[in-house]
Amino acid sequence: METVTTHSLPPDIVEFIEACKQQEHSDSYLIAVLHRIQGQFGWLSEDHMNEVAQRLQVPSATVSGVATFYHFFRLKPRGKHAVSVCLGTACFVKGADRVLSAFESELGISLGETTQDGLFSIEVSRCIGVCALAPVVTINEKTYSRVTPTQVPEMIRAEAEKG
Amino acid sequence: MKSVELIIDNTTVSVPEGTTIMQAAETLGVKIPRLCYHPDLSLEGACRVCIVEVEGVENFLPSCATAVRDGMKIKTNSPQIREARRDLVELILDNHPKECQTCERDANCELQDLAYAMGVRERLFEGKRKDHPKESSSTSVIRDANKCILCRRCVRVCSEVQGIHNLSQLHRGFDTVVAPAHEGAMADSVCIACGQCINVCPVAAFMEKNSTEDVWAALADPKKHVVVQIAPSIRAAIGEGFGLPVGTPATGQTVTALRRLGFDQIFDTNFGADLTILEEANEFLMRVEKGEKLPMLTSCSPGWIKFMEHFYPEMIPHASSCKSPMSMLSALIKTYYAEKQAMDPDDIYVVAVMPCVAKKFEIQRPEHMMDNGMPYTDAVLTTRELIWMVKAYGIDFANLPEGDFDTPLGFSSGAADIFGTTGGVMEAALRTAVETLTGETLEKIDFEVVRGVTGIKEASLEVDGKTINIAVSNGLNNAKILLDKVKSGEKQYHLIELMACPGGCIGGGGQPYPPQDYHVLDPEVLKMRARALYDIDKAKTVRRSHQNPYIQRLYKEYLGRAGSEKAHELLHTTYEAREPRGIK
Ligand code: SF4
Ligand code: SF4
Ligand code: SF4
Ligand code: FES
Secondary structure, eight states, X not given: OOOOOOXXXXXXXXHHHHHHHHSTTGGGXXXXXXXXXXXXXXXXXXXXXXXXXXXXXXXXXXXXXXXXXXXXXXXSOOXXXXXXXXXXXXXXXXXXXXXXXXXXXXXXXXXXXXXXXXXXXXXXXXXXXOGGGOSOEEETTEEEOSOOGGGHHHXXXXXXXXX | OOEEEEEETTEEEEEETTOBHHHHHHHTTOOOOOSSOOTTSOXXXXXXXXXXXXXXXXXXEETTSOBOOTTOEEESSOXXXXXXXXXXXXXXXXXXXXXXXXXXXXXXXXXXXXXXXXXXXXXXXXXXXXXXXXXXXXXXXXXXXXXOOOOOHHHHIIIIITOOOOOEEESOGGGOEEESGGGOOGGGSSOOOOOHHHXXXXXXXXXXXXXXXXXXXXXXXXXXXXXXXXXXXXXXXXXXXXXXXXXXXXXXHHHHHHHHHTOSEEEEHXXXXXXXXHHHHHHHHHHHHHTOSOSEEOOOOHHHHHHHHHHOGGGGGGXXXXXXXXXXXXXXXXXXXXXXXXXXXXXXXXXEEESOSHHHHHTTSGGGBOTTSOBSSOEEEEHHHHHHHHHHTTOOGGGOOOOOOOSSTTOOOHHHHGGGSTTXXXXXXXXHHHHHHHOSOOSOOOOGGGOSSOSEEEEEEEETTEEEEEEEEESHHHHHHHHHHHHHTSOOOSEEEXXXXXXXXXXXXXXXXXXXXXXXXXXXXXXXXXXXHHHHHHHOSOOSGGGOHHHHHHIIIIIOSTTOHHHHHHHBOOOOOOSSOOOO
């Protein structure tokens, strides 16, 4: 009888899981598998996690426990406007943490979350290589430099106007 | 084994190497306070309530997780330790609702006991409160995460004993919550509704779905004819709720208490058990004759059945098609009995007192509905719920005179009583199957090989020139072990008895919380409850299901013979593969 009853993963990831299963302690590859999926989809859906559970034969509750433990994993899709605050050393020294808090309070969501309407999400990056412009925030492809917390409401308004 | 000598509270003690400080202290009669620790589950070391002072070690050490070393000098009760322990308990209380008076675990709560024992008499800090919605999607198990103290006993019992892995610790820090995958609804999870999480939870974070209000309402309704049946294992455990020693049989008092509560007829699930044996033995002998669908798997335990449907759907054809004793009896109450009394079955309200919360799931399965959509069983009460009702009514249970069940559906053989313990269904089936096969009367009907509360038992019997291989398991991790052996071809059994709960129904998820000096799932408690059932069996004159005269009459008057069309219509059922699929 078929043990995989959820089908949401592309063939390359299924292949990767199959390869992991050939290894000893295949369940220790769980995080690596989740990494791949997030790399491709930007987030982990319940279907993704359930299929991983079935293919890797790790209980869904365990997969869910791991995915919710690490801030790195996103459990909702990114917003239409994906805010990414750089927390690299230079940006951090220049107050990126306060910029991050400003986005969180202005949007009413925490790091790793997406607003109800699906418009905005917040994540962090580690040094994107433009330290001279610190602190740096990217929203989708656009880069904002020397951002201060007071600029945040205006940045959000401008983005939202784009629709 | 090497032994280690150490000093605990100024007393020298010698224990085997590898013993923990907690266990060593117990040999001296010192019970170190504890919360997350459970002797039958893996070590968690999460709560640190069990800390002790070890001379020369700067930090206090958790005694449940620290092995003894030669020459250790330990203090379990210095002023510093007492204060630190009380602080730890206070920290837990700071995030805990102040709801004891309205809480179902009031007076039965390990956190309450601990707070009392630590001398917490005031609440100095108003800590942050958790704010999770109560999760009541399941027919059986309610999850109230606001009361959870994150000891993870439920996570451990669900995976280590039951092999379900339905629960996990999700998120982190203050947001940590114990829940099924994706914090989903219990009703949509692989939960098999065994209720063992309820049993091991020290607080009210897991509870059964309460049906007492429905039953009070039916009892007060003059238009309802309220019929009750009690499962075999109830009589062996209910006395504990009223301070009777563990293992005191209390059949007669239970009957009297039910009568005082106002039930119109008091029947015995045991009758259904005798009937199950006749149907199941017949089904088994036919399969043996044809050599098909073997091993046959028993079907009384609804937790086991749901487990099979989620985890081993490929084994469904092997399961006996017999309904459980409860469902057989309910079907007869609303047909056979209703016809005899010339009553409309819709005016009859059937209450089943069960050791089990999965029974609350079973009665809602569409297979157990009448043609008009009404359920055969209207409500299931756990042993705990009945204990509460009896107390709420002010009935002095321990001093009640013994009452008798009503006939015809209240008479049973001793074989039915032992259904309540692991191995009992097998023994009852063998008494009937072997006599049917050989046509001779067994001299000795005690099948000792299938007795005892160990997780897996196996035996081979020579019957009528044939070898019959049997196996018995309790706790679903053990079911996995047996079924995997069957699937790999390593073992060829003919009949397997499977019960979801440790020890069988006597260890069910609806049984009383353990009395002082015992712990949840305590094998000692299980043994004494089983002993009570074997004693009841031994004292009966009729000890074989097929010799129950009322069963014989039922077949003659109503069903025809075992496995007849009528019997199939009323007493047999079907199963289906279920999503989500479990991970074996
Ligand atoms: S779980 Fe225990 S401590 Fe918490 S409210 Fe209920 S009785 Fe009180
Ligand atoms: S009822 Fe049983 S299967 Fe369900 S969560 Fe509790 S322990 Fe696990
Ligand atoms: S639900 Fe109960 S058993 Fe489970 S972690 Fe919380 S307090 Fe412990
Ligand atoms: S009982 Fe030892 S750490 Fe909880």
